[in-house]
Amino acid sequence: MPARNGNLELDTRFAAHLRTRRTIVTTAAIRRSEVAMSQLQLPPQVQQYTSLLCQQWKLWVPVAFGCFLLAATYSLVKPDQWQATQSVLLRDEAAGQLSGQGRFDSIDTMKAAQEMVVEVARNQAVLEATLKEVGRPAGSHSKGEWPALADVESLRKNVKVSPPNGAEFGTTEVLHLSVDADNRERAILLASTLCQQMDIALKNIRNRRADSVIAELENAELLAQQELARATEVLKAQETKVGSDLGELRSLNDAQSGDGNLRNAWNQIKQQIRDGEAELVKLDEQLNILKSAQNDPDNLIATPNQLLESQPSLRRLKDGLVDAQLRTSQLMGKMSKSHPQVQSAIAAEEEVRNKLKGELEIAVRGVQADLQLQRSRLNSINSQEAGVRERLDSLASIRAGYANLVADVDKCTLVLRTAHEQLADAKANKRASETSSLITRIDQPTTGEYPLGPGKTVIAGAGLLGGLILGVGLVVLLTPMPGSQGRRWTDRLWGRRSTDTSATPSAGDRRAVPRMAEQPPVNPDAPGRGRRATDQAPPATYPEVDRRGGSDRRGTAAPGDRRGQ
Structure with a gap:
């Protein structure tokens, strides 16, 4: 027992020694902190506010701690929000656009297509189909209809379609489909499923x-066929009325086809008329020459051979007469006229003349017959020319109407061809809509x-900071601040308190004393006062007071002091 008591006494002494050491260390630390604070030389106003916060710690510390607890609790129970992003590439329809090959031909077209994708992504039917395929979220105990x-509406708020990197619609063909969910796997599944449903929609x-366009184009094609049939019937009736001159009418209507058969025949007939008239003039001239040669055969010798080409016998007789005359002239140059050879030559020449006269009569009758035949032929040709000209005039009178009918038929044919091509494109678009997609996925959905x-740490820190600000604000509102003469900020709303200090200035405040005290009026009839030079004014007093003690620093003015006069 004595040994045990001795051990207890030693333990007690050792504990007391430790407490003493701790007290000494604590005191030294406090002194060092006080010395450090004194060396910092904080402004007095800061020290006052710091002291006020230390005094009112029971007001702001619970508020800050409560806000911290609320923020920490919220950060622990708040569900995480994950975002999955699916990048897609949007293209235009390639059917009917052989040159575009699926690319947009303008920015407006691209904007319209992208806005349509945005509306489809937020469509209620698409969102319902997506939620039905994905199913209820994990931990859901709702037994109602799914999806409600x-x-x-909640999924619609969590769906966003936007261009990449903050770009505007119409600047790129790439779009980002973002979906927010409570966990990462569900966000990825929602993004992938929504992209599939958008493709289907x-x-x-x-x-x-395409069905609507096909129906409209089929009606347009039917109307075009009816219009073409009507225009064709009218054109057919007109061409039937024209008959054999249809080719000529078509050649008149088509400027590039050249002259028709009827116009060529008319040109040939006019050429025949010109040739016939020239031949008629030639025959008239021959007839006149032959008639003059009947009276004097020597005139025939001067006739050109071109006029006698149609009378070969006259031409030979003419040549024989010329030869006989030459022979007679030669013989008469050698012999006398009575010479038998000369007489024989003269007789031969006379015989040729007689034969020429007889032949001239026959030639005149032949030329007259040719002349009459040529006139008859020329009349016939003129009749043909008149008939052809009349036919051409008739065709010219109906050419304008026929041209309008042909243009109407061509227009109806063009409209029908265009409608047929558009209908084929629409059917191709419908077939493409069933087999191809305008949205191309770029990889799989990604999350952050x-x-x-x-x-959670940021939320808790923000709650602590907000609590500190709120606590300090309560201290400022509910506690008199240094230099406020005991008034609080709330007194501005409810007025002054009975504990507020008076507004009367204290002693030593220069605002309570006028700058110069008014001197009492001097009575000239008072005893001891007069107008003598030895008279002096009473000493002047100065109301200035000491700022610290409130006593007069100057007292009365000495005699002769001009400040008192």
Whole structure:
């Protein structure tokens, strides 16, 4: 027992020694902190506010701690929000656009297509189909119909379609489809499923639009066929009325086809008329020459051979007469006229003359017959020319109407061809809408490394900071501040308190004393006062007071002091 008591006494002494050492260390630390604070030389106003906060710690510390607890609790129970992004490439329809090959031909077309994708992504039917395929979220205990209208609206708020990197619609063909969900796997599944449902919805839209366009184009094609049949019947009636001159009418209507057969025949007939008239003039001239040669055969010798080409016998007789005359002239140059050879030559010449006269009569009758025949032929040709000209005039009178009919038929044919081509394109678009997609996925949906929004530490820190600000604000509102003469900020709303200090200035405040005290009026009739030079004014007093003690620093003025006069 004595040994045990001795051990207890030693333990007690050792504990007391430790407490003493701790007290000494604490005191030294406090002194060092006080020395450090004194060396910092904080402004007095800061020291006053710091002291006020230390005094009112029971007001702001619970508020800050409560806000911190609320923020920490919220950060623990708040569900994480994950975002999955699916990048897609949008193209234009390639059917009917052989040169575009699926690319948009203008920025406006691209904007319209991208806005349609945005509307499809936020469509209620698409969102319902997506939620039905994905199913209820994990941990859901709702037994109602799935998905409900509230679920669809919640998903619509969490769906976003935007261009990459903050670009505007119409500047790029790439779009980002972002979906927010409570966990990463569900966000990825929602993004992938929504992209599939958008593809199906776009195919249905293209299919319905193609059906509508096909129906409209079929009606347009039917109307074009009816108009073409009507115009064709009218043109057929007109061409039947024209008959054999249809080719000539078509050549008149077509400027590039050249002259028709009727016009060529008319040109040939006019050429024949010109040739016949020239031949008639030639025959008249021959007849006149032959008639003059009947009276004097020597005139025939001067006739050109071109006029006698149709009378070969006259031409030979003419040549024989010329030869006989030459022979007679030669013989008469050698012999006398009575010479038998000369007489024989003269007789031969006379015989040729007689034969020429007889031949001239025959030639005159032949030329007269040719002349009459030529006139008859020329009359016939003129009649033909008149008939051809009349036919051409008739065709010219109906050419304008026929041209309008042909143009109407061509227009109806063009409209029908265009409608047929557009109908073929629409059918191709419908077939393409069933087999191809305008949306091309770029890889799989991706998510970030962390959930959306601030983390738990940031939320707790923000709650602590907000609590500190709120606590300090309460201290400022509910506690008199240094230099406020005991008034609080809330007194501005409810007025002064009975504990507030008076507004009367204290002693030593220069605002309570006028700058110069008014001197009492001097009575000239008072005893001891007069107008003598030895008279002096009473000493002047100065109301200035000491700022620190409130006593007069100057007293009375000495005699002769001019400040008192």
